[in-house]
Amino acid sequence: MKFYVNARYLIVPFMSLIAIVGILFGGSFAWVGVGLFALNTLIDTLTKNIHLAADFDDSGESYGIKKLQYSVMFLMLPVFIALQVVLAYRIFQYNADAPIVINSFLGLSYQAGISGFNLIGATVSSGLWAGLGIIYGHELSHNKKEGFLVSRLIMALSGAAHFTYAHVYNHHLDLGHEDDPATAPRGRNIYTHAWLSHMGQSRFSYILEQQRLRKRGSSALNIDNRWILGYLYSLPSIVLFVWAGGGVGVAALFSVWVIANFLLEALNFMGHYGLIRKDGPVEHRHSWDNDSVFTSWFFIEIGRQCDHHVRGETYFWELDDVEGPNYGIGYFSLFVITLIPPLFRVYVQKHLENWDEKYASAEEKLIAQKFAY
Amino acid sequence: MLNFFRRSPANFAVNLAESDISFNVERGDSLLSSALGAGVPWPFKCKVGSCGKCKCRLVDGKIKPQLDFGYVLDISEIKQGYILACQSVPKSDITVSVNLNENEMDGK
Numbered sequence: 001m002k003f004y005v006n007a008r009y010l011i012v013p014f015m016s017l018i019a020i021v022g023i024l025f026g027g028s029f030a031w032v033g034v035g036l037f038a039l040n041t042l043i044d045t046l047t048k049n050i051h052l053a054a055d056f057d058d059s060g061e062s063y064g065i066k067k068l069q070y071s072v073m074f075l076m077l078p079v080f081i082a083l084q085v086v087l088a089y090r091i092f093q094y095n096a097d098a099p100i101v102i103n104s105f106l107g108l109s110y111q112a113g114i115s116g117f118n119l120i121g122a123t124v125s126s127g128l129w130a131g132l133g134i135i136y137g138h139e140l141s142h143n144k145k146e147g148f149l150v151s152r153l154i155m156a157l158s159g160a161a162h163f164t165y166a167h168v169y170n171h172h173l174d175l176g177h178e179d180d181p182a183t184a185p186r187g188r189n190i191y192t193h194a195w196l197s198h199m200g201q202s203r204f205s206y207i208l209e210q211q212r213l214r215k216r217g218s219s220a221l222n223i224d225n226r227w228i229l230g231y232l233y234s235l236p237s238i239v240l241f242v243w244a245g246g247g248v249g250v251a252a253l254f255s256v257w258v259i260a261n262f263l264l265e266a267l268n269f270m271g272h273y274g275l276i277r278k279d280g281p282v283e284h285r286h287s288w289d290n291d292s293v294f295t296s297w298f299f300i301e302i303g304r305q306c307d308h309h310v311r312g313e314t315y316f317w318e319l320d321d322v323e324g325p326n327y328g329i330g331y332f333s334l335f336v337i338t339l340i341p342p343l344f345r346v347y348v349q350k351h352l353e354n355w356d357e358k359y360a361s362a363e364e365k366l367i368a369q370k371f372a373y
Numbered sequence: 374m375l376n377f378f379r380r381s382p383a384n385f386a387v388n389l390a391e392s393d394i395s396f397n398v399e400r401g402d403s404l405l406s407s408a409l410g411a412g413v414p415w416p417f418k419c420k421v422g423s424c425g426k427c428k429c430r431l432v433d434g435k436i437k438p439q440l441d442f443g444y445v446l447d448i449s450e451i452k453q454g455y456i457l458a459c460q461s462v463p464k465s466d467i468t469v470s471v472n473l474n475e476n477e478m479d480g481k
Contacts, residue, residue, distance in 0.1 A: 142421055145439050169444055173423040212443050281418050312421035313406060313459060 005055050005063035005317065008297040012132055013072060015040075016079050019129045023086045023122045026111030030090070030118040033125025043294050044332035050293040054301075054320040064317030073136045074150055080133050080157050084237055084256070087126040090114045091245035091252055123252045127259025130158050134264045135300050139316050141167050153233060158260035161230025166201035169208055171268075172312055176277030176286040182265075186274040186352065186371035189341035194265035205230070270334050271305045274352050274371070275325070278363040282309045284324035285359035288351075291321060295330030303331055325355050385463040389413075390432050390470040398463045404429075404436065405458035415458060416475045422460040426475075430454045434467030 015036050022032030055063050093113050100113035114122065137155040140147035141164040152161045166182070174180035181200025184193040209227040210220040218224065241249035270290060277286045287305035295303045301316040306324030308314070327334055338344045356368050384397040387404065396411035398404060405427050408415040418426040425445040431454045439460040446455050458471070 145437075148440065165444075168421050168440070169423045172419050172421045208444060212441075215443065215448050312419060313403065 001055065001057075002063045002065065006065050006068055009069065009300050009317070010072065011298045012135065012300070013076060013079065016076070016083065016129050016132070019125050020079070020082055020086050023083075023090060023125060024110060025108075026090070026114055027118060028121075029111075030114065031121035031125065033129050034121060037128050040294070040298065041332040041336060044292065044298075044330040047294045048292045048329040048333055051291055051321065052293055052296065054318060062315070062318045064315060066315065069315070069317060070147070073140055073147070076133070076136045077150055077154055080130060080154055083126050083129055084157060084240065087122055087252065087256070088240050088244035088249065090119060090122050091241065091249050094119050095245040095248055119252070123255050124259065126252075127256040128263070130256055131260035131263030133158060133260070134163075134267060135302050137163060138167065138302060139300060142312055152230060156230060156233030157237060158264070159231070159234045159237075159257045160198070160261055160264060161233050162202045162205035162227055163264065164230075165205045165208055165226065170201065170204045172282070172309065175282050175309060176272065176275050180272075182268040183272040183275065184269045186368075188273075190266060190269050190338045190344070191341075193269045194262050197265045197268055198261055202227075266335055266338060267299075267302065267331070269338060270327075270331060271303075273348065275355065276360065276364045276367045278361065278367060284310055284322045285355070287324060289321065289324055289326040290329065290331050290334060291326065292328075292330035292333075295332065299331055325351070325359055327351060385434075386466040387463065388466075388468045389473075390468050392473075401462060403439070403459055404456075404461045404463060404467075404469070408458065414473050415471065416473070417459060420459045422457050425457065427458040428455050429458050429469045429471035431456050431461075432468040432470055435464040436461040436467060437464050 019033030019036060022029040057063065094116070098113035100111060100115060102109050103112045104110075133154045137151045137160075140151035140154070148164060151164045155161045155163045171180055171182045174183075176183055178185070181197045181204065184190075184197070188196075206220075206227045209225045213220055213222055213225060221228075223229065237253060238250075241253040243249070245252065271287055273288065275286050275288070277283075284306040287309050289306050290303035291301075292303075301319045302308070304316075304319035304321070306326075307319045307322045308316075310322070311319070337347050352368075356365055360368060383400050385400070386395060387398055387407065388395045394413060396407060396413060398407040405415055405417055405420065409417070416426050418424040420427075422440040422442075423445065428446065428450070436456060438456065439462060440457075442451055442455075442457055442460070445457060456469075458469075
């Protein structure tokens with residue numbers, strides 16, 4: 001049982017390595033990361049009706065092995081760095097017009113040089129899998145001191161180190177309220193939300209730092225400003241891609257960041273779209289659960305938002321179904337729907353009507369009436 | 374020299390100043406989660422170190438902060454020994470002062 005509970009959360013590390021190897025092999029394999037994403041969407045959709053509870057032994061103890069899960073999360077930092085390095089290597093070859101030939105290394109054939117088409121595949125693969133860094137960046141932003149820095153470094157690879165502070169000090173405190181940029185109000189589409197949420201969280205982090213430094217009598221223009229420091233953490237990525245490919249490298253890194261941050265904000269969008277909180281503590285009803293089996297395992301239970309926002313200190317493997325609002329499908333399936341805003345609006349309407357009827361407080365219902373679905 | 378290799382105790386005792394309430398904290402657990410587990414009506418809201426509702430004053434003993442308290446507490450409060458219970462892991466037996474009557478939720 002212990003093996004099963006812990007091994008099921010290793011899908012992303014395993015698939016990330018496959019995406020890296022794909023880019024290294026080159027040719028059509030550069031698209032492997034994209035193909036895996038499509039495959040995951042299919043698996044998630046086919047298994048959407050399977051929902052499992054968290055596993056505990058007879059004494060109520062979790063089977064999760066904390067040291068193992070934390071080691072994996074920490075080790076994902078070098079994995080995500082490797083993802084950028086192999087892309088930069090391919091950009092370097094493309095920029096240098098390296099001849100496209102089949103070479104062999106330790107008996108394995110790989111393609112040296114890369115076509116523009118396959119470079120696009122490598123870039124999109126990198127963006128998609130870098131974007132999945134959010135599941136580790138998120139988990140490590142809570143809980144323990146050492147993990148916080150690793151969270152910042154993982155997010156910095158996507159130019160989003162501000163997330164770690166904004167998530168803890170803004171999203172968890174102001175969830176469901178207009179002061180939380182990560183909560184999408186009813187009627188907003190995912191594309192608008194991605195931009196507004198990203199900028200809103202960065203702005204919050206800056207103001208948070210400004211206030212912290214002001215308390216100490218320091219200026220915001222300070223190397224001790226963790227908002228500035230977060231962007232400086234992204235500098236090695238920028239230097240690497242500029243060195244590897246000049247303008248092409250910058251375009252590729254920009255694409256990776258856009259894709260990765262879009263995925264991050266898509267998770268925020270799906271986790272809280274249209275939910276309202278007037279006063280009082282965050283309760284289960286202020287989040288949407290997405291806990292179909294594949295989503296739960298792949299996204300290391302980040303879809304158990306209802307439980308997470310009430311027990312923010314709880315490790316992901318201990319989060320459970322708390323019978324809160326639930327879309328009933330997984331993140332991959334829902335993500336595809338959100339990409340088509342008119343379709344999402346139709347899909348979400350029945351869920352919002354259900355929320356208004358069964359979950360909302362009287363005050364929250366009044367606010368809900370001001371919004372069109 | 375031998376003290377260097379000695380394992381710290383599995384539990385630490387927490388005493389609430391000006392009351393007869395006490396409870397144990399397992400090594401590595403937070404002060405707040407242990408208090409709530411022991412049935413102490415400790416004030417809290419977010420449990421992730423962002424609201425400040427669980428703040429208390431460390432009167433005696435050592436804790437390890439899990440997050441920077443400076444975002445939520447004033448410098449003067451930190452100098453007076455105030456800590457956030459949800460982000461404090463005791464490193465010795467401790468005595469803390471907390472207002473258990475401040476449990477009503479306020480605003481957002």
